[in-house]
Every structure is written in structure tokens, then in C-alpha cells.
Amino acid sequence: MPQQPNKRVTINDIANMAGVSKATVSRYLNGKYNLMSAETRQRIETVIAFSHYRPSATARSLKTQRSNLVGVVIADIASPFSAALVKGADSVFGGEGYIPVFVDTDDSPDREEASIRSLLAHQVDGLLVNTAAMHNPYLIDLANSGFPVVLCDREIRDFNFDIVTADYKKPIHDLFDHLTGQGYGHIGICTQEYRRNSVRTDRVDAFLDASRRLGVKRPEENVLVVKINDAKSVSGAIRRFIDRTPKGTVPAIIGVNTVTLMSSYYALWKMGLSIPGEVGLCGPDDWDWSRHAAWDWPEVIGGGITTFKTKPTQLGAQAAWMLIRRINNPNASKQRVLIPAELTTRASTMLS
Amino acid sequence: MPQQPNKRVTINDIANMAGVSKATVSRYLNGKYNLMSAETRQRIETVIAFSHYRPSATARSLKTQRSNLVGVVIADIASPFSAALVKGADSVFGGEGYIPVFVDTDDSPDREEASIRSLLAHQVDGLLVNTAAMHNPYLIDLANSGFPVVLCDREIRDFNFDIVTADYKKPIHDLFDHLTGQGYGHIGICTQEYRRNSVRTDRVDAFLDASRRLGVKRPEENVLVVKINDAKSVSGAIRRFIDRTPKGTVPAIIGVNTVTLMSSYYALWKMGLSIPGEVGLCGPDDWDWSRHAAWDWPEVIGGGITTFKTKPTQLGAQAAWMLIRRINNPNASKQRVLIPAELTTRASTMLS
DNA sequence: TTGTAAGCGTTATCAC
């Protein structure tokens, strides 16, 4: 088979074949049937069906300055949380005729900015961003210029963005109340480096507040900052925390997110400490797997782990709606939506 | 602040400001510095730096018929397997100057075809597809026409595609050998509906082969087809399988993928059956979390589950390279790459 | 070394 030049069939070809002008074909393509006779419409329809014609979205974008592309910028697309978020966003964009372009920034502010520039060059109509940087002049400029931007999950403090996120402080207070109610007297939070990340920062702040409310003097000491891909770092921090437990009380650990929660579980298991008797354990369930199967990981692991459920799928879907609204109405006032989180207590914190 | 029309700055504006023609600016943009004087280059550089100019990728694509966009079509982007695959692909595309456009097809062949049409309209330079359909005339036509398409993970049998996948049969045989070596005498495989899915089909076929090799008469009876989001369906099938265990032997269950493996674990746990003594349990680890943390779920759950590791991140990365190669060289001969899987035995199958 | 002008595949403004 010779190498076919395989020339693309264009609106001109269709016009010629149908014996009309390309203006008429264009009208047909845009559904303006009232601007043509029934037979013209019919003729074009036939020719198109016959010819495998596919209008060039590129040419259309160039002319109309709209692309029906939306950029979805994700800090770490491989995390189950983000994957669910992406799925939620994808489903609403798809239904509304937008095609989402996902990019992963590897949690790097520089890559985030570069990705966004590239998306803008491709004429995306708007941006849904799970930002890598809590402080973000570039994104603020962009939103300020009137370009549709909505934030999802992670916040940028110093500007009033459209955003959908969750109340990340309340569940930590809830957890605290539950733990003290069960009789845990020495409570720590296990976290990765958190200062650049609004979600972790919120949770740690809530932890500090709750600790002080309880009368803890130096709650900072109970913030265990670990390197998540270094098992020794996790078990070392936990070991030191547990060693500091006052006589007569039982320690408990809150994971700042699902990954640290699991890492803590793993470390405790390796140390041979029993949950909930020797240590309590709880934290967020960021993974939203209920759709996938009839079980949920916090039920399966270690006989049940107390968690509160964040809702990434819903977060993504809501944010997508918000972006569409913003694209259609650039002047609407900014919105802030909070998805509530549900606490489910399980065996891992049941001291009594 | 009045509603700024916010006119886009174009190559013409730059040309005017720099006092050169737009051809020269274009040359500058494409790095053809040898075609202009040092001072011209300098002048353009300054003007651009000053003006926030961003060339329109759309216009460029229209002219050049290349977009630097690649379509990445994924059956279920929310599964940890796909998420890792996407991450792997993303990292190589990003590094090579391509911007990947991910779409989720919800495992529907119709949505897959629609998504691909839409991607083609946007002039993507190539397609990386994790297909929803084992038989797929549309994709075959497309690849046949010379358009760059590479498959990832899932196969389409009746055509010679570029593909990167894993050898999905061998690990099942390995598992079988391991189980019988440990003394398990009644082996079943728990799977979702599998006939449209090449990976599940391969695994079930390998299971049937291995069973026959062992002298099992009706191995089909040991293929437990379950509905994954219905706990009763899973536990019912497992219960019936276990009830059929011949006297004096111990049953074992292989999960066809990680989700069914986990579901089986959950069902066994609910039934109060002890692993590995009363039932053996094993299957694939499709999730590739080693990058995320220092632990891996098969170690954490139930004291350790025997798995073989598929490598989604690597799969995605390899496939991306293969697609880039295909885009650059449409006439190269087709390639087929198999990523090997590693078996790790753990407590869940240690009868002896 | 630089400029002119045609053209990529559409849409939109006029006419007729």
C-alpha cells in the first residue's frame, strides 16, 4: 500500500461536493438550519455522512477564540484522592461538551506555572487548579485579569478565588473530641512537611487549637513531621512520641492524610504495638473508593480504622460546575463551596 | 475597574513594536537566530519580555498541522492502576514537549470512540489508548490509516498494534505452582465479567490452563464471576466455591485483579475464615504505590498477601516513548513490549 | 538579513 498523502477533508471539499458555498456548510455545522432550505440541508448532510468529514476544532478555535478545552491542573495525579477528583471533574465536563486537559505538576509551583502557560497558549477556556503553592502571585494575576480560574481542594489565601474545598478543621476537632471521650490522653498528629500545603496546614492548625483547648502546653511537640518514603523517619518519630506519653494515659495518633495514616499504621504494626489498646489511630479517608467496590479500606485494614471521609469525586464535580458557570458568566461574584466531611468511628479508637 | 476588552497581544503587535516584520518575529520564536542580526534578535527579545506575549498554539497548529497534543484515552482514570499509568505517561510526554490530553471513557466503547473523534478534531498528534474494547474496528481503521496509535495494557487481538503491556499469563502459572507447592488443592479465581477485557481474559485463560495441567476436570466451575460492588455476590460465590472443596484439601483463591483480590479478602474476613490456614489468598498488585510511601499495601493488609506486581507507571512511560517514536517515524515497524511481573510470596499463602 | 504574501480551516459580515 503506497503512502497516501491522506489529505484532510475540509469544509471547502464539502462545499464543492454539495454544490454550495462554505458559508452554507458552516451554517449547517452550527445547526443554523433555519437559514437554509430543507433540500440544501439534506444535500450537505448526505455529503458529510459519506465523506468522513470532521471539522477542525483548531480552525474553529482560532476564529472564535474559544476552544471548549478546559485545563485541569493537578498536583499529583497518581494519588487516589486526585484520581477521584479528576474523575468527578471529567464526568461533568464531558457532559457539558468541554474536553478537559489534565496536567500533573508533581507538586512543583514552577511546573505548575509552566503548565498553565502552555495551557493558555492552547486557548483553554478556563482553568481548574489543585494548586501546588499556597502563595501564588501568578495565579492571582491570572484570575485578576478576568480569566476563569477555580481552585479545588487546596487554597490560596491572599486572594478571593472561586473555590470548592472541604472544611478541614472541623473534622480534626471532631476526632479530638472523640479521642478524649474514649480516654486517650496524649494525642499527636503525624504529617509530612506541611507549610506549603493549605490542607495540611489547616489540619495541623486545628490540631494545635484543639490541643491547647485541652490544656496541652507545648502542642507543637506533638506534631510529628516525617518523611513519608522513609520508614525509619516515621517509626522514629512515633516511637519518640509514644515514649513521651505521661504515666497513666494512652497515646493516640492522627494521620494528617491517608498516606501518613497508612504509614503510621504500618509503623505501629512493625513495632508490634496493639491498636487501639496501646495506641489509638485515626485520620482522614481521602480515597473515595465506595464507588469501586462494596468495601472501603478503613473497614478492611486492621479490623477497622476511625476516619472522616473527604469527598474528592464530589469536590471535582462541583469545581467543574463552578468553572463552567464562571466561563459563562465572567462577572458573577466569587463563590466558595465547602463539602462537609463525615466522621465514622471504628475499632482503632475504641478504648472503652 | 472597567471591563477591559483585554485584547490579546499577537505576533503583529510584537512586530510593530520591534519595528520588524512578523516573519522575523516568527523566525525568532522558532529559534532561527542565524537568520537575523544580533541586534534584531535583541530588540525582539526585549519587546517580548516587556509585553507578556504568548504565541497562539492554536494558530500555529492550524498552520503546521501539528499540535504537540497527544490524546491519552483511559478506561477508568480513577483506578489506582490507571492513575499510575497516567503519571508515567505524563512524565515522559512533559519532558518531550508534548502535552497529554487525558480522557476517561468509563470503560465504554461508545464513549471511547466519541472521545477519540473529539481528540482528532483537536489535531492531536497521536493517541495512547487503554482500550475499553477488545474488538475495535474503529481503532483498527485509524491505525491502519497511518495515524499514530499505541495501546497500553489492554490488547486488541485482531490487529498488529504498537503496544506495551505485561505478560499476564505467566504470573498466574507462577501463582498456581506456588499454591500447589504449599499444598493447596482446590484453587479458584475470583473475577468480574471478563470477556470484553483482554487482561482479565488472559488471566482467566491462564488459570484454566494451569488447572487442567493439574488434572482438574471442570476448571470453569472454579471461575467465580462476581459483581464487584455487591458484597453478597462476592461472598456467595466464595462460599459456594469453598463448600465444594474436596475432603482433605485446602482451598485457595486468586483475585483476577487488585479490586477483586481486596473484595475477596473482605468477604473472607467477614465470613470469619482464617487466611492462610482455612483459605489461601493471592493475586496481582496493580497499584504501584512504592513511590508514594515506604510501605506497600500487600504488606500491610492481613499480615501480608502474596502478590505479583504489575508496573503501571513503567507501562505508561514506555507506551509514551513508543508513541513519540511512532509520531516521529510513521513507517517504523510495529513494536510489542512486555513488562515482566514479579511474584512476592507472603503470609496469605504460606500453608507450611 | 529581512520583508511580502499566500494559506492553514473555520466563522461572520456583508451583500444579493
Next chain:
DNA sequence: GTGATAACGCTTACAA
């Protein structure tokens, strides 16, 4: 109802 024709923002012969 329909058709010319001028954009949209670039790239690229071909000239100069």
C-alpha cells in the same frame, strides 16, 4: 436562502 470575502494568528516560500 445563499454566496463572497475578510478575518483569526501564525509559518514559510519566494523575493529583495
